[in-house]
Amino acid sequence: MDTLLQILITGLVVGCIYGMAALGFTIVYNATKLINFANGEFLMLGGVLLACAAQAAKLPMSLALLLAVAGAALTGWLMQRCILDMAMARSSDPLTLVMLTIGVALALRGAAALAFGREITFVPEFGLLPLVLIGNVYIPSQGLWIIFVLALTSTVLWYMFSKTMFGKAMRAASQEPRAAALCGIEPKRAAAIAMTLAGALGGLAGAMLAPISAAFYENGIFLGLKGFAAAVAGGLGNPIGAIVGGLLIGVVESLSAGYVASGFKDAVGFILLILVLILRPQGLVGRAIVTRV
Numbered sequence: 031m032d033t034l035l036q037i038l039i040t041g042l043v044v045g046c047i048y049g050m051a052a053l054g055f056t057i058v059y060n061a062t063k064l065i066n067f068a069n070g071e072f073l074m075l076g077g078v079l080l081a082c083a084a085q086a087a088k089l090p091m092s093l094a095l096l097l098a099v100a101g102a103a104l105t106g107w108l109m110q111r112c113i114l115d116m117a118m119a120r121s122s123d124p125l126t127l128v129m130l131t132i133g134v135a136l137a138l139r140g141a142a143a144l145a146f147g148r149e150i151t152f153v154p155e156f157g158l159l160p161l162v163l164i165g166n167v168y169i170p171s172q173g174l175w176i177i178f179v180l181a182l183t184s185t186v187l188w189y190m191f192s193k194t195m196f197g198k199a200m201r202a203a204s205q206e207p208r209a210a211a212l213c214g215i216e217p218k219r220a221a222a223i224a225m226t227l228a229g230a231l232g233g234l235a236g237a238m239l240a241p242i243s244a245a246f247y248e249n250g251i252f253l254g255l256k257g258f259a260a261a262v263a264g265g266l267g268n269p270i271g272a273i274v275g276g277l278l279i280g281v282v283e284s285l286s287a288g289y290v291a292s293g294f295k296d297a298v299g300f301i302l303l304i305l306v307l308i309l310r311p312q313g314l315v316g317r318a319i320v321t322r323v
Contacts, residue, residue, distance in 0.1 A: 045280020050235035051257025052272035054228040061224030070254015072232025077245035081151035106229020265313025
């Protein structure tokens with residue numbers, strides 16, 4: 031029983047990271063209707079920037095965390111303003127924009143390898159929060175940080191998009207760009223803000239994960255794919271669904287690693303995604319949308 035509980039707790043902690051990655055996809059999709067496949071690289075940047083600031087520059091962990099989040103957020107803003115906006119001015123083809131995000135992801139990975147090196151860097155835990163030990167089951171201090179940060183960020187994002195005029199304006203800019211522009215809402219500005227928020231959230235998630243799985247320039251690809259799988263499984267565009275999908279994939283992966291084979295766990299998330307798309311195409315939490323034609 032203790033082993034099962036420990037596996038479930040580990041899965042929940044990992045699922046929180048997947049949920050935060052999925053929230054990045056959700057923010058951008060809700061504001062632009064674009065799937066940003068560079069989202070995983072925001073998590074990678076958060077980890078390597080934290081490692082560089084904390085280990086190489088010897089900065090305090092709190093300041094290193096702020097720099098990591100700010101660096102990932104700035105990357106998101108530059109990506110939208112300097113690449114996607116320019117591409118949208120010439121072509122509004124969604125496939126072109128998606129391919130651009132893939133190209134940006136590859137460029138960011140290569141730039142990180144050149145700037146920070148190809149070595150795996152370990153970062154100390156944030157501390158402050160105590161390790162929780164109940165019998166033979168424990169929750170690490172960093173795991174508590176991850177759970178707390180997911181709860182806080184998801185609550186703030188839910189309130190922003192559901193209860194504030196700012197969040198409603200961002201959603202309006204994606205659903206009816208021309209009508210939103212006539213009402214004084216600038217779709218390009220909404221897209222830039224969404225990509226900046228996704229970058230900041232990804233940087234925060236990557237920084238949270240670095241003390242557990244280390245910082246490495248190739249982390250972005252699998253974190254991005256897991257976040258995408260979680261966002262789609264939960265219901266693309268639904269923040270609650272993104273969190274549910276992330277937690278579910280994390281738990282199922284952990285159970286498969288503990289009771290089947292650790293080499294099989296990476297395939298489980300995508301098998302789960304396929305099953306969800308077959309049985310419930312709108313996602314676990316999403317609702318089917320009926321369009322009159």
